[in-house]
Amino acid sequence: MNQSNLFYKTFNGKKILITGHTGFKGSWLTSWLSLMGANITGLALDPITSPSHFDEINLEKKINDIRIDIRDHKKINTIINDIKPDFIFHLAAQALVKESLNNPRDTWETNVIGTINLLDSCRNLSNHCTVVLITSDKCYKNSEWIWGYRETDILGGSDPYSGSKAATELAIYSYLKSYFNNNSKVRISIGRAGNVIGGGDWSNDRIIPDIITAWNKKKEVKIRNPHSTRPWQHVLEPLSGYLCLAMNLNEGLKIHGEPFNFGPNDKYNYTVLDVANTMSIHWKGGKWVNASNTSFNNESGLLKLNCDKAMELLKWNATLTFEETIKLTVNWYKDYFKNELNTQTITNSQISEYEKIAKERNLNWAQVH
Numbered sequence: 001m002n003q004s005n006l007f008y009k010t011f012n013g014k015k016i017l018i019t020g021h022t023g024f025k026g027s028w029l030t031s032w033l034s035l036m037g038a039n040i041t042g043l044a045l046d047p048i049t050s051p052s053h054f055d056e057i058n059l060e061k062k063i064n065d066i067r068i069d070i071r072d073h074k075k076i077n078t079i080i081n082d083i084k085p086d087f088i089f090h091l092a093a094q095a096l097v098k099e100s101l102n103n104p105r106d107t108w109e110t111n112v113i114g115t116i117n118l119l120d121s122c123r124n125l126s127n128h129c130t131v132v133l134i135t136s137d138k139c140y141k142n143s144e145w146i147w148g149y150r151e152t153d154i155l156g157g158s159d160p161y162s163g164s165k166a167a168t169e170l171a172i173y174s175y176l177k178s179y180f181n182n183n184s185k186v187r188i189s190i191g192r193a194g195n196v197i198g199g200g201d202w203s204n205d206r207i208i209p210d211i212i213t214a215w216n217k218k219k220e221v222k223i224r225n226p227h228s229t230r231p232w233q234h235v236l237e238p239l240s241g242y243l244c245l246a247m248n249l250n251e252g253l254k255i256h257g258e259p260f261n262f263g264p265n266d267k268y269n270y271t272v273l274d275v276a277n278t279m280s281i282h283w284k285g286g287k288w289v290n291a292s293n294t295s296f297n298n299e300s301g302l303l304k305l306n307c308d309k310a311m312e313l314l315k316w317n318a319t320l321t322f323e324e325t326i327k328l329t330v331n332w333y334k335d336y337f338k339n340e341l342n343t344q345t346i347t348n349s350q351i352s353e354y355e356k357i358a359k360e361r362n363l364n365w366a367q368v369h
């Protein structure tokens with residue numbers, strides 16, 4: 001374990017509040033910050049999948065694990081002002097488009113009012129606090145462009161999830177302009193990233209868990225949208241971006257109030273078919289069948305992010321190639337099903353591996369200073 005890169009220096013011993021710690025991204029972030037020796041409070045609802053990555057990494061007893069609804073302003077206010085965190089990472093959200101179509105009201109309340117509750121509680125803080133708010137690449141109005149979206153592009157969203165994330169950004173802006181100026185003790189920045197993959201994702205209707213679950217039962221998997229493309233990135237990639245954001249924001253005012261995109265390096269688009277093929281290299285005997293009724297790519301709406309701002313101001317870029325992203329993901333599930341190591345060990349060793357690769361590739365945050 002490399003315990004002396006810039007992240008360890010920044011977050012070791014610090015009081016950190018993570019909202020949404022029981023979710024997919026939140027559980028990886030909790031693992032990573034826990035390795036850095038941070039003093040963590042997590043605030044979320046119970047995990048919704050079984051198995052769940054958070055339950056299996058066994059951190060409940062090592063952190064202050066609070067299960068409450070982010071919509072409960074009174075309780076959120078009490079917790080934040082009791083803890084007086086040095087850093088807040090706000091990830092709690094209703095994060096699924098399909099669920100947002102079934103329950104639009106709950107999605108809007110959780111995502112918009114939940115963020116407002118957090119910001120409102122921060123108004124009362126008397127200590128210095130650095131806040132990173134997580135929205136989504138879906139906050140952009142999708143104009144079907146072929147080039148990457150920049151942070152200055154128009155916001156919008158045509159489903160309740162995307163719309164709520166765009167609205168969250170407007171709420172944040174109004175709080176920034178009204179209550180958190182450059183003299184404020186609270187500094188705020190926003191992270192926008194796209195879909196992530198990685199070990200420990202057990203959600204329904206997601207391509208990686210679907211493939212792994214079928215292959216583990218030695219079944220062929222049916223690929224329904226083989227030609228769909230996505231900006232595939234490993235969960236640790238945007239997390240390293242959020243951590244870079246918090247580190248830089250904590251050091252200076254320059255990026256206070258600024259949103260940042262965090263997306264993959266690849267210049268090429270990879271399809272679901274590329275994912276299944278690459279996964280089958282690492283999972284021997286993994287087979288799939290094309291279950292689509294069309295042989296051409298008629299998909300529209302892929303949204304790519306331009307990450308020049310993160311590169312320029314944070315010296316951040318993604319670490320892994322597409323092949324490495326898939327390999328790391330498949331290896332996590334292979335180790336999991338082998339049942340020789342506990343889940344916490346598997347996750348921690350992948351974090352260690354990621355830090356090592358980032359250091360070899362000269363990522364600024366991964367260097368020992």
Ligand SMILES: NC(=O)c1ccc[n+]([C@@H]2O[C@H](COP(=O)([O-])OP(=O)(O)OC[C@H]3O[C@@H](n4cnc5c(N)ncnc54)[C@H](O)[C@@H]3O)[C@@H](O)[C@H]2O)c1
Nearest residue numbers: 020022023024025044045069070092093095136194195196
């Ligand atoms: N996973 C992705 O591909 C992706 C892509 C873009 C943006 N994001 C954003 O990143 C963040 C984390 O996403 P994720 O994939 O880990 O989501 P997830 O669904 O796995 O986890 C969501 C977390 O939020 C908590 N939560 C939900 N409703 C809550 C409520 N009412 N009160 C308190 N806590 C509540 C859940 O308990 C859970 O801990 C979200 O803001 C999401 O919109 C995720």
